[in-house]
Amino acid sequence: xxxxxxxxxxxxxxxxxxxxxxxxxxxxxxxxxxxxxxxxxxxxxxxxxxxxxxxxxxxxxxxxxxxxxxxxxxxxxxxxxxxxxxxxxxxxxxxxxxxxxxxxxxxxxxxxxxxxxxxxxxxxxxxxxxxxxxxxxxxxxxxxxxxxxxxxxxxxxxxxxxxxxxxxxxxxxxxxxxxxxxxxxxxxxxxxxxxxxxxxxxxxxxxxxxxxxxxxxxxxxxxxxxxxxxxxxxxxxxxxxxxxxxxxxxxxxxxxxxxxxxxxxxxxxxxxxxxxxxxxxxxxxxxxxxxxxxxxxxxxxxxxxxxxxxxxxxxxxxxxxxxxxxxxxxxxxxxxxxxxxxxxxxxxxxxxxxxxxxxxxxxxxxxxxx
Ligand SMILES: [Zn+2]
Numbered sequence: 441x442x443x444x445x446x447x448x449x450x451x452x453x454x455x456x457x458x459x460x461x462x463x464x465x466x467x468x469x470x471x472x473x474x475x476x477x478x479x480x481x482x483x484x485x486x487x488x489x490x491x492x493x494x495x496x497x498x499x500x501x502x503x504x505x506x507x508x509x510x511x512x513x514x515x516x517x518x519x520x521x522x523x524x525x526x527x528x529x530x531x532x533x534x535x536x537x538x539x540x541x542x543x544x545x546x547x548x549x550x551x552x553x554x555x556x557x558x559x560x561x562x563x564x565x566x567x568x569x570x571x572x573x574x575x576x577x578x579x580x581x582x583x584x585x586x587x588x589x590x591x592x593x594x595x596x597x598x599x600x601x602x603x604x605x606x607x608x609x610x611x612x613x614x615x616x617x618x619x620x621x622x623x624x625x626x627x628x629x630x631x632x633x634x635x636x637x638x639x640x641x642x643x644x645x646x647x648x649x650x651x652x653x654x655x656x657x658x659x660x661x662x663x664x665x666x667x668x669x670x671x672x673x674x675x676x677x678x679x680x681x682x683x684x685x686x687x688x689x690x691x692x693x694x695x696x697x698x699x700x701x702x703x704x705x706x707x708x709x710x711x712x713x714x715x716x717x718x719x720x721x722x723x724x725x726x727x728x729x730x731x732x733x734x735x736x737x738x739x740x741x742x743x744x745x746x747x748x749x750x751x752x753x754x755x756x757x758x759x760x761x762x763x764x765x766x767x768x769x770x771x772x773x774x775x776x777x778x779x780x781x782x783x784x785x786x787x788x789x790x791x792x793x794x795x796x797x798x799x800x801x802x803x804x805x806x807x808x809x810x
Contacts, residue, residue, distance in 0.1 A: 446522075448529035452510055455528060457497045460509040463528065464516050478731055482516045485552065487742060491732065500733075518544045563677050570635075570645045570676030577607030577632050584608065585631035588650045591657045592701045595708040605684050607632045614649055614661055616669065625669065626661045633700060635674065635681040635721055636688075638745060644676030646683060646700070646721060678725050680745035682718040690716045690750045697759035698723050702794070706759060715757075720747050720776070723764065727772035728779060735767055737774035741782060748780050749787070756780050756789040 461467070461477075470479030470492070481490035481501040489502035492512065500506030504515065513524040580586055585608040590597040614626040628649055635644035649659035649671045658671035683700055685707060693715040697703040703719040706712075720726035729743025730736045739746070749756050758773045770791070777789035 446525065448525050452525045452528040455509060457492065457494045457509045457512075460512060460528065461492075464513065467516070483518070483548070487729070487740060518548070567643050567676045570643065573609075573612075573632065573645050573647075573675060574607065574634060574642065577609050580606040580608050580631075584610075584629045584650055584652070588631055588648070588652065588657050589701075589704065591652060593704040593708055596704055599708065601686060603685070604687060605634045605636075607634075612647065612649075614659075614669075614673070616663070618663065623664060625663065626659055628659055631700075633683045633719075635676065635678045636684055637677075637679065637681045638748065640688060644674050644678040644681060644721075646672065646674050646678075648672045648700075674721065678721050680728070680747050681725070682720055682747060685717045685719060687716075690752050692752060693755035693757070694718060694749045694753045695757045695759065696720050696726070696747075696749075698726060698761050698764070702759050702761055706757075712755075712757065715755075716753070718749075723769060723772045726758075727775040730771075730775050735771045737771040737778065739775040739779035739782070741779065746779055747776060748783055751784060753780075754784070754787045756787055758789065758791045760791055760793045762794045 467477070467482050468480065470477045470482075470490070472492075472494075475493065475495050477492040477494070479490060480487050481504060484501065484503045486501060486503050490500070492499040497509045498506055499509075499512045499515070501515075507515070510521065510524050510528070513519070513527055514521065517524070517527060519527065580603060585606060586597070589606075609630045609632055611627055612630040613624045614628075615622050615624050617623075626649060628651065631648040631650060633646040633648075634642045635646055637643045649661065650657060651659040654660060656671075661669045661671055663669060682696070683703075685700070685703055691714055693712050695703065695706050695712055695715050695717050696719065697706065698720055700719045703717050707717040726747045727739070728746030729740040731738045731740045756777070758777055760769055760773055773791050777791060780789050781787050
């Protein structure tokens with residue numbers, strides 16, 4: 441079968457993104473700057489995920505994917521390629537029956553509601569699971585978990601603090617779901633840390649599988665086909681939570697690193713006397729949702745629960761881990777710092793880089809100090 445090339449395809453390809461946007465129904469909530477539009481995705485509604493570049497004529501949604509200006513027509517109208525061409529170049533304008541569009545919209549909405557309900561149910565289940573893990577723990581002092589932290593953070597054992605955030609399990613299976621089946625890939629002693637939500641409630645546990653025979657002190661865990669897996673796994677809902685190393689009470693300054701060990705290293709160093717030391721669980725949790733792509737440092741202020749220091753804090757130090765990808769790490773920590781400063785305009789935030797073997801004491805200096 442010979443295909444006859446439809447010249448309207450070329451006409452459609454030649455159109456600018458602005459022309460396409462003028463023809464489409466307005467995209468609710470999408471704010472346009474000179475070069476870019478950012479806002480909720482017209483298909484999935486995802487905030488902070490959707491952007492349109494007017495110059496390069498591409499759009500992108502972190503859930504639905506991306507494409508060119510013709511792809512955008514397909515996304516918005518939920519139509520196929522030729523329907524999009526017809527819409528852009530057809531003499532009769534919109535060719536898709538309004539009733540059919542309404543039907544498609546309804547299907548999408550129902551699916552979104554169902555997904556949200558499933559997610560809420562899954563989260564509730566994960567939180568219950570986290571609480572039962574916590575309840576099955578032993579006290580932390582005098583256990584292998586304390587030994588692990590003393591091994592990773594020299595001087596830890598001399599800190600005169602209660603560390604209520606830590607507990608210990610002598611033998612916990614490491615279970616991973618692969619291809620719809622649960623696999624127990626390892627079992628052993630675990631340091632369990634409570635992740636407290638901004639309201640103080642514990643909604644997740646952070647677990648570190650320990651093996652003091654390894655140089656890192658952490659267990660080496662592999663998939664059945666030999667791929668390495670993280671020895672630290674969070675269970676529950678960590679959203680905006682923190683591991684409160686120095687407890688709930690919070691003064692005017694706070695030091696936060698991504699990991700327990702990094703933040704404890706600063707604590708052992710006595711970097712800021714009287715400060716609270718809260719670990720941010722992971723970088724994604726610290727940055728919260730962001731507007732734009734992977735390297736964006738712009739926090740989405742409407743993006744749900746986020747890691748923010750309590751309102752008593754006006755001096756906030758973020759420790760940048762040396763072993764993470766530098767550009768993305770910087771972007772995520774900057775987003776965290778910007779969010780904290782926007783929520784509390786009296787707060788000043790600082791990002792402190794660590795260098796391998798570097799001394800945090802020499803890096804954290806108050807303004808004016810030498
Ligand atoms: Zn989307």
